[in-house]
Amino acid sequence: MLNIKNLNKSYGKRQVLQDLNLNVDSGEIYGLLGANGAGKTTTINIICNLLKADIGDIKINNQLISESTKKIIGIAPQENILYKTLTCEENLQFFAEIYGLNRATVQKQIKEILAAVNLLDRAKNPVETLSGGMQRRLNIAVALVHQPKLVILDEPTTGLDIEARYEIWELIRQLKHQGITVLLTTHLLDEAERLCQKIGILKDGRILVEGSLAELRNLIPAQEILTIKTTQEKEAIACVQKYGFTHRYYDNELAFWLPESWDLKEIISQFEGISIDAISRQPVRLEHIYLEVTQKYSSPKSF
Numbered sequence: 376m377l378n379i380k381n382l383n384k385s386y387g388k389r390q391v392l393q394d395l396n397l398n399v400d401s402g403e404i405y406g407l408l409g410a411n412g413a414g415k416t417t418t419i420n421i422i423c424n425l426l427k428a429d430i431g432d433i434k435i436n437n438q439l440i441s442e443s444t445k446k447i448i449g450i451a452p453q454e455n456i457l458y459k460t461l462t463c464e465e466n467l468q469f470f471a472e473i474y475g476l477n478r479a480t481v482q483k484q485i486k487e488i489l490a491a492v493n494l495l496d497r498a499k500n501p502v503e504t505l506s507g508g509m510q511r512r513l514n515i516a517v518a519l520v521h522q523p524k525l526v527i528l529d530e531p532t533t534g535l536d537i538e539a540r541y542e543i544w545e546l547i548r549q550l551k552h553q554g555i556t557v558l559l560t561t562h563l564l565d566e567a568e569r570l571c572q573k574i575g576i577l578k579d580g581r582i583l584v585e586g587s588l589a590e591l592r593n594l595i596p597a598q599e600i601l602t603i604k605t606t607q608e609k610e611a612i613a614c615v616q617k618y619g620f621t622h623r624y625y626d627n628e629l630a631f632w633l634p635e636s637w638d639l640k641e642i643i644s645q646f647e648g649i650s651i652d653a654i655s656r657q658p659v660r661l662e663h664i665y666l667e668v669t670q671k672y673s674s675p676k677s678f
């Protein structure tokens with residue numbers, strides 16, 4: 376559906392995209408992850424033909440991007456693009472007209488879109504009277520008004536509470552259900568984990584890895600992550616050295632990659648003589664993969 380090849384972009388002397396390759400298949404939700412300044416918005420602006428790349432090819436449905444591919448794409452930018460004094464319905468009418476859609480014919484469609492984003496009962500309310508979560512949903516509705524095949528959502532849930540986030544996640548799942556392809560940028564790793572069939576991790580303008588969650592999990596050869604709290608970290612590391620467990624610090628806590636599922640008793644027995652305050656195990660999460668790929672985990676301490 377969307378194929379990006381060797382995309383390069385500089386602002387003056389600063390190169391912000393470097394040979395970026397990215398492939399989104401039709402009907403999937405693709406999560407583009409990256410820290411602030413990684414190049415997500417720049418990539419989106421180039422896909423939407425709002426910004427020119429220096430080098431590189433972008434194809435949507437095998438068509439090079441141009442003014443005409445804009446019709447296939449709907450974008451919900453990071454900052455809401457809504458007119459606060461206009462009602463929900465008026466906002467959608469306004470954007471429909473920008474896309475050259477006829478006001479009379481679009482009326483029924485606007486109702487359907489408002490129903491899809493759960494704002495039908497707010498159709499006549501000015502945007503300024505809606506909650507932050509409702510405004511975000513309307514911002515997504517704007518992206519849907521011309522019935523695009525690819526919807527780009529730039530950090531759709533940033534700053535929202537968990538309930539508002541759940542509503543947007545459900546809406547994104549509905550889009551997929553309708554056969555719409557979604558490209559989503561997010562800082563929230565659990566959001567990507569829950570929603571996305573494919574994930575690309577962007578750092579300094581390059582895609583470091585791309586694949587399904589299962590494929591990315593293979594990057595960490597562990598069944599589980601074992602976290603322990605102890606004042607005897609050095610000794611704890613030495614205890615399991617014979618098994619070759621890799622150790623890491625996640626959020627300042629000592630953790631080990633367990634290559635296979637171990638019985639808890641068996642694990643505890645390995646740390647005999649060590650005073651352990653707490654021990655927990657969890658599956659390998661996107662968080663661990665992200666930190667590994669971007670090399671952002673705290674370095675193993677040297678004692």
Ligand SMILES: Nc1ncnc2c1ncn2[C@@H]1O[C@H](COP(=O)(O)OP(=O)(O)OP(=O)(O)O)[C@@H](O)[C@H]1O
Pocket residue numbers: 386391409410411412413414415416417418
């Ligand atoms: N118009 C511009 N002129 C100069 N530099 C820019 C411009 N727009 C973006 N940049 C720089 O390009 C880099 C990538 O920015 P971009 O906004 O694409 O990142 P991002 O991944 O979307 O970040 P965020 O998550 O903070 O939105 C940053 O270093 C940014 O400062």
